[in-house]
Every structure is written in structure tokens, then in C-alpha cells.
Amino acid sequence: MDKKRIWEGFRPYVLIAPAMAGIFLFVMYPVGYLIYLSLFKYNLLNKDKSRFVGLDNFTQILGRGDFYKALWNTTIYTAGVVVLTMLLSLLFAVWLNKKGRFNSIVQAGIFTPHVVSIVSISLVWLWLMEPNQGLLNYVLKLVGLPPSDWLQSSKTALMSIIIVSVWQAIGYYTLIIVAALQSISPSIYEAAALDNASKFKVFYKITLPMISPQLFFILIIMTIGSFKVFDTVQVMTGGGPNNATTTLVYYIYGFRTTNIGYASATGVLLMAVIGLLTFVYFRLLAKKVHYQ
Amino acid sequence: MASIEFVKVSKYFDRQPVIQDLDLKIEDGTFTVLVGPSGCGKTTLLRMIAGIDPQTSGTVLIDGKDVTRIAPGKRGVAMVFQNYAIYPTMSVRENIEFGLVNNKVPKAERTRLVETIGETVGLADYLDRKPSTLSGGQRQRVALARAMVKNPSVFLMDEPLSNLDAKLRVQMRIELIELHKKLGTTFVYVTHDQVEAMSMADTIVLMNKGVIQQEAPPEVVYRKPSNLFAAQFIGVPPMNIAPLGEDRSTFGFRPENAVLAAEPGSFHFSAKGEIATREMLGSETIYQVKTGDGRSFMVKCPDDIFHVDQEVYLGVPADKLFFFGADGNRIEERDARYLDFLERLRGQSHG
Numbered sequence: 001m002d003k004k005r006i007w008e009g010f011r012p013y014v015l016i017a018p019a020m021a022g023i024f025l026f027v028m029y030p031v032g033y034l035i036y037l038s039l040f041k042y043n044l045l046n047k048d049k050s051r052f053v054g055l056d057n058f059t060q061i062l063g064r065g066d067f068y069k070a071l072w073n074t075t076i077y078t079a080g081v082v083v084l085t086m087l088l089s090l091l092f093a094v095w096l097n098k099k100g101r102f103n104s105i106v107q108a109g110i111f112t113p114h115v116v117s118i119v120s121i122s123l124v125w126l127w128l129m130e131p132n133q134g135l136l137n138y139v140l141k142l143v144g145l146p147p148s149d150w151l152q153s154s155k156t157a158l159m160s161i162i163i164v165s166v167w168q169a170i171g172y173y174t175l176i177i178v179a180a181l182q183s184i185s186p187s188i189y190e191a192a193a194l195d196n197a198s199k200f201k202v203f204y205k206i207t208l209p210m211i212s213p214q215l216f217f218i219l220i221i222m223t224i225g226s227f228k229v230f231d232t233v234q235v236m237t238g239g240g241p242n243n244a245t246t247t248l249v250y251y252i253y254g255f256r257t258t259n260i261g262y263a264s265a266t267g268v269l270l271m272a273v274i275g276l277l278t279f280v281y282f283r284l285l286a287k288k289v290h291y292q
Numbered sequence: 293m294a295s296i297e298f299v300k301v302s303k304y305f306d307r308q309p310v311i312q313d314l315d316l317k318i319e320d321g322t323f324t325v326l327v328g329p330s331g332c333g334k335t336t337l338l339r340m341i342a343g344i345d346p347q348t349s350g351t352v353l354i355d356g357k358d359v360t361r362i363a364p365g366k367r368g369v370a371m372v373f374q375n376y377a378i379y380p381t382m383s384v385r386e387n388i389e390f391g392l393v394n395n396k397v398p399k400a401e402r403t404r405l406v407e408t409i410g411e412t413v414g415l416a417d418y419l420d421r422k423p424s425t426l427s428g429g430q431r432q433r434v435a436l437a438r439a440m441v442k443n444p445s446v447f448l449m450d451e452p453l454s455n456l457d458a459k460l461r462v463q464m465r466i467e468l469i470e471l472h473k474k475l476g477t478t479f480v481y482v483t484h485d486q487v488e489a490m491s492m493a494d495t496i497v498l499m500n501k502g503v504i505q506q507e508a509p510p511e512v513v514y515r516k517p518s519n520l521f522a523a524q525f526i527g528v529p530p531m532n533i534a535p536l537g538e539d540r541s542t543f544g545f546r547p548e549n550a551v552l553a554a555e556p557g558s559f560h561f562s563a564k565g566e567i568a569t570r571e572m573l574g575s576e577t578i579y580q581v582k583t584g585d586g587r588s589f590m591v592k593c594p595d596d597i598f599h600v601d602q603e604v605y606l607g608v609p610a611d612k613l614f615f616f617g618a619d620g621n622r623i624e625e626r627d628a629r630y631l632d633f634l635e636r637l638r639g640q641s642h643g
Contacts (some may be wrong), residue, residue: 047414075437157472185375185377187373187374187375187377188378188379189375190342190364190371191371191373191377191379191438192374192379192390193343193344193364193365193380194342194344194364194365194369194370194371194391195364195365195390195391195394195438195442196363196364196366196391196395197365197390197394197395198394201394205379205382205390206379206381207380209381209382210380210381212381290380290381
């Protein structure tokens with residue numbers, strides 16, 4: 001009897017143990033070790049020559065211009081990608097939510113980029129954006145607009161990367177918003193029609209609040225994802241020209257062999273920034289999000 | 293206040309006709325109940341009046357004016373939906389106020405109206421709550437308040453009581469009758485529940501398969517059903533119907549009009565049978581009587597004196613019998629065939 005009771009108490013922990021082991025091994029331990037590493041001047045060849053330096057790495061980071069440049073680039077990139085993707089996905093979703101003959105085809109088509117590897121996408125866009133032979137400039141010239149240097153000028157490189165990321169992300173988020181829109185009961189719209197509400201009012205007062213949980217989710221997921229951008233930068237620009245597209249993760253990547261402690265400290269800062277942003281989002285927006 | 297008129301109205305869904313060439317006039321200030329089995333087109337009619345699902349052809353007139361091209365919000369109608377269709381993201385106050393805001397009613401006036409209506413429907417203490425914190429009955433009241441506050445000339449209700457529990461439903465029924473009396477506006481009420489129709493309506497519009505079967509006050513539908521469908525739809529349990537001769541004509545009587553006795557009596561129609569089931573409902577008891585030739589009749593008795601398997605004699609007086617022709621329409625007393633049918637039935641009686 002007693003044995004049974006002990007087992008009853010243990011059972012939940014035994015059941016979640018496999019999942020917890022995974023989380024500990026792949027999330028908690030690496031995070032802890034990252035923080036640990038950030039306090040060292042770490043020697044990759046000889047661990048014994050590693051030296052505890054306290055917060056030295058952090059003071060060094062915060063005193064360097066290239067870190068702020070990377071942080072700034074990442075912020076611009078995140079703001080651009082999040083705002084553009086959310087606006088465009090919302091627009092597409094509202095359009096696709098109407099029952100049309102081509103809508104299922106468009107929906108499938110718009111989702112395809114999400115299936116393709118980001119490396120392939122980056123390479124294809126790299127060709128499209130080639131200033132002399134690329135298709136984009138050809139089209140620009142065709143319609144009489146001035147061509148752009150795209151990735152080859154520090155003025156337009158970050159924008160070009162934003163375009164590629166937005167293009168790749170739109171389909172997925174459109175799908176999420178379409179699903180959210182379709183879960184709204186049509187009778188609510190009918191009630192609004194009887195209440196003499198204008199189209200804009202219906203969208204602003206009914207549709208948006210009804211899909212706010214999904215929009216909030218997308219906002220947070222995309223902000224976190226964008227802050228961690230790496231692959232597009234690595235394939236398309238390598239952080240150039242003139243560090244115009246060096247983002248935080250790419251910056252960290254640059255120190256992967258030369259200075260592990262410094263790279264770890266930057267990683268800790270990245271984590272802190274993302275944590276702070278998420279916290280701010282929740283403080284500012286959670287009240288405006290309507291959960292059923 | 294307004295009358296409503298359908299002129300040669302048809303409605304198709306994906307080329308499937310639901311209603312064809314329907315004519316109907318709903319008088320100003322009446323409480324009209326559209327009743328029928330599900331899929332009979334009653335909700336479709338209601339939605340045409342509201343304008344949220346306009347007719348395919350024909351004209352809908354409100355107060356004599358063709359409203360075909362008028363948007364739902366500008367028809368002067370208000371609707372209570374089956375699922376209430378309350379805006380879940382808005383507070384009760386905002387829900388009630390939404391229509392007024394859209395109609396540009398000044399703020400002071402709005403506040404006054406909302407508070408008054410809130411008081412009327414008993415929601416005064418809940419105005420700043422979110423609908424998700426309210427019970428089913430309270431949500432129903434929000435929906436009602438939202439409709440009332442606009443002071444519409446026509447009230448449309450689409451099975452508004454079907455999501456409430458039985459007790460609350462009976463209470464709301466009485467409140468709706470009182471509300472209609474107080475407002476005096478035209479009420480159009482859709483239900484599949486004949487009890488709701490009987491208890492609330494001034495006029496019942498009984499529909500089946502997109503066709504109006506009968507349009508009359510409740511007592512007329514009950515006493516003089518126009519056809520077999522009307523006879524069997526109204527009344528619990530429904531009217532007993534049995535064949536009468538070979539020409540597919542039938543006769544019927546209501547369960548509450550049959551008399552059960554242990555000894556044979558002298559009724560126009562009588563039959564000997566056995567009690568198959570007994571449902572004791574308190575004020576009355578419903579028996580199912582199976583006769584020797586395999587027919588079964590439901591009988592509603594005020595007293596509970598028989599038991600299952602008991603042999604009984606069932607009798608119906610002549611003036612409580614209904615006759616229906618081969619086409620299903622009722623044969624009225626003044627019809628030449630009526631006496632003939634009465635005679636035929638006497639010949640059939642046995643026991």
C-alpha cells in the first residue's frame with residue numbers, strides 16, 4: 001500500500017523525465033555553460049590556459065563600435081522584417097480568406113518558399129539581385145526606374161536581405177492568419193452588418209481583436225527569429241559590404257575560433273536583449289490581446 | 293413599426309432551390325412565428341428580411357418599401373442570433389452600444405440608452421464585464437439588449453431560446469411576450485419548436501420544404517390544420533393518423549381528444565386495444581394503445597388509471613375527428629365528402 005503511494009507521487013516526474021532530460025541537455029546546460037564561458041578568456045587549444053576574467057568580456061563588448069553596429073543592423077533588420085511581414089501577411093490573409101477560385105492555388109504557392117531551404121533561396125536571390133546581369137535590375141530598367149546596387153552597396157544591402165527574408169516568411173504567417181480568420185464565426189460579421197458597421201470599423205473593432213492572440217504570437221516568434229538571423233547574411237553578403245549587414249549572430253560567428261569567451265559574452269547579451277524585448281511586448285501588449 | 297411583405301421570392305443555394313415563388317405578408321405589430329422542421333427555409337426567410345442573405349429573385353418589402361438594395365444596417369431591423377453572435381472582444385456595454393456608435397448617436401444619449409436597456413434586461417451590474425464571464429441566459433439578454441437599444445421597427449429572432457435550459461426557456465418565453473406587448477413592434481421569430489410557436493405567436497407561419505403549409509393564429513392551426521403536415525407538426529404528441537379506405541385518404545384525432553375506458557362506449561370511432569407504453573407526466577398520462585390490426589394510437593388522459601398490457605376501449609367523438617383527402621389536405625365539415633368519410637369510418641369501427 002505504501003509502496004503504491006510512493007509510486008503515485010513519483011509517477012508524474014518519471015513520465016516527464018525523458019522530455020526534461022532533453023530540455024536540460026540541450027537548453028539549460030548550454031545556456032549555463034554559455035554564461036560560464038562568457039566569464040573566461042578561453043583557450044581552445046589548451047583548456048588549462050583559460051583564464052577567469054570576470055566581466056571583462058562584457059566591458060570590452062560594450063566599449064566597441066562594431067558591436068553597436070551589429071546591434072543596430074539587427075534592430076533595423078528585425079523591425080523591417082517584422083513590420084513588413086506582418087502587414088503583408090495580414091493583407092494576403094484577408095484577401096485569401098474570401099472564397100475564390102484561385103485562392104487555394106495562391107495559398108499553396110505563397111507557402112512554397114517556406115518549404116525551400118533558405119540557402120537555396122539566398123542563392124537564387126543573389127543572382128536575381130546581381131546589379132549588371134540580375135533580373136531585378138533588368139525589370140527596373142524595363143519599367144523605367146533607376147537600377148539598384150542591391151547587395152553591393154552598404155546603403156541597400158540590409159534592405160535587400162530584408163526583402164528576401166520577408167518573401168520567404170510571408171506564406172507561413174499568412175497561413176496562420178488565414179486559419180485565425182476562418183475561426184471567426186460568420187454570424188459575428190452578420191451582427192456587425194446589422195449594426196451598420198463600416199468595413200473599416202469591422203476590421204478594426206472585430207477582426208483585429210479576434211485574431212490578436214495569433215498576431216501577438218507571430219510578433220514574438222518573428223522578433224526572436226529575426227534577432228537570430230544568420231543564414232541569409234552568411235550566404236548573401238558575409239556581413240558586408242563594410243559591415244553593413246553584420247548582424248549579432250553573424251558577429252558572434254566571427255569570433256567562433258578566435259575568442260570563445262568574447263563570443264559567449266555577446267551571446268549572453270543577445271539572449272538578454274531578446275528576453276527584454278519579449279518582456280516589453282508582454283507588458284505593453286498583453287492587455288490588448290484578447291484570449292477566448 | 294413596419295409590415296413585411298415577400299412578393300414572388302425565390303432563394304437558391306448553389307443552384308439548389310430552397311424557396312420558390314413565395315408570397316407572404318407579415319402584418320405590422322404582430323408577433324409572427326415561422327415554424328417548421330430544420331431545412332424548411334424559415335431561417336432563410338428571416339435572413340432575407342435582415343438582408344444578410346438576400347433573395348435570388350423577387351422582392352422583399354419593409355413598410356411597403358423595396359429593401360433589395362438597402363444594406364442590412366439601414367433597414368431598421370434588429371436580429372437576435374441563435375448563437376447570440378455577441379462580439380467577444382467587447383464588454384457588454386460596448387456590445388450594446390456598437391450599433392448606436394455606428395449610427396452616430398451622441399455619447400450622452402448613448403450612455404443613457406445603454407443604462408436604461410441594461411436596467412430593463414437586468415444587466416445593469418454587468419455592463420463592464422466581458423461576455424465570456426456571463427452565463428448563457430445573461431448572454432441571451434445581451435443579445436436582446438443589443439437589438440432593443442436600436443429601437444428597430446422589426447425584431448428578428450432566430451431560435452433565440454434554443455441554447456437555454458428548459459426552465460429558463462419557459463421564463464424567457466413569457467418575457468418575450470411581455471416585451472412584444474410593451475414595444476408593440478413587429479416580431480418575426482423563427483423556431484422549430486411548436487410549443488414556442490403556439491405559446492408566443494399571434495400568427496404562425498408553418499413551413500415545410502420551402503413552402504408555406506398554413507398561415508393562421510395558433511388556435512386555428514391547432515383546431516383546423518390545413519393538411520396532414522400541419523396536423524402532425526402542431527401538438528404533443530402529434531395527431532394520430534390512420535388510413536381510411538383504399539384511396540390514400542386518412543382520418544385523425546388528437547391524443548387529448550380520445551377517451552380510454554375499460555368497457556366499450558358509444559363513440560363514433562372506437563377501437564379495442566392493449567396499452568403498450570405508459571408515460572406518466574404528472575398532470576397527465578400518455579398511453580400508447582395498440583389495436584388488434586397492428587395500428588397504434590397515442591392517447592393523453594388527465595387521470596392515471598390504466599396499466600401496461602391492460603385491455604382498453606378507445607373512443608373518439610365525431611366532432612373531434614379530422615379527415616384528410618388523398619392529396620393530404622383536410623376535408624372541411626362543409627365539404628360534400630365529409631359525411632361520406634364519417635360513414636366510412638363508422639363502418640371500420642370495431643370492438
